[in-house]
Amino acid sequence: MPTYSYKCTECGHAFDIVQSIADASLTACPNCGGTLRKVFGLTGVTFNGSGFYRTDSRSNTKSGSGDSSKSSSSSASTGSSASSTS
Template sequence: MPTYSYRCTVCGHAFDAQQSFSDAALTACPQCDGLLRKVFSTPAVTFKGSGFYRTDSKSSSSNKS
């Protein structure tokens, strides 16, 4: 199950919640009943460079006869 980060717009309370993809987003702060917003951050895994596609590792000039 994915973990989502939330922060209250009223009191600033921040917390993480494990929710299924089909669950509705949380809207009320558990401390003050204020409005919650999801906190988005950079992904944990970043793919850089070549070689991630099947055609990346093939050389266009390599013709075997």
């Protein structure tokens, strides 16, 4: 369930509360009974892992046509390096 931040417009009391998306927004401050407003801030996003690559979100059909030049150039360089070592 998401956590929502509220701040009272009268006394300035700020707090966070865990609510369901279907729950109604709070309207009364628990300290003074004043009007509450939701506080919208930046969304925290954390990317964990070894990294993200340009080809991670591509399907095989799209990358097959775009990567054909890369695979042919890499195989050509592999072939030329193999022939130069022989």
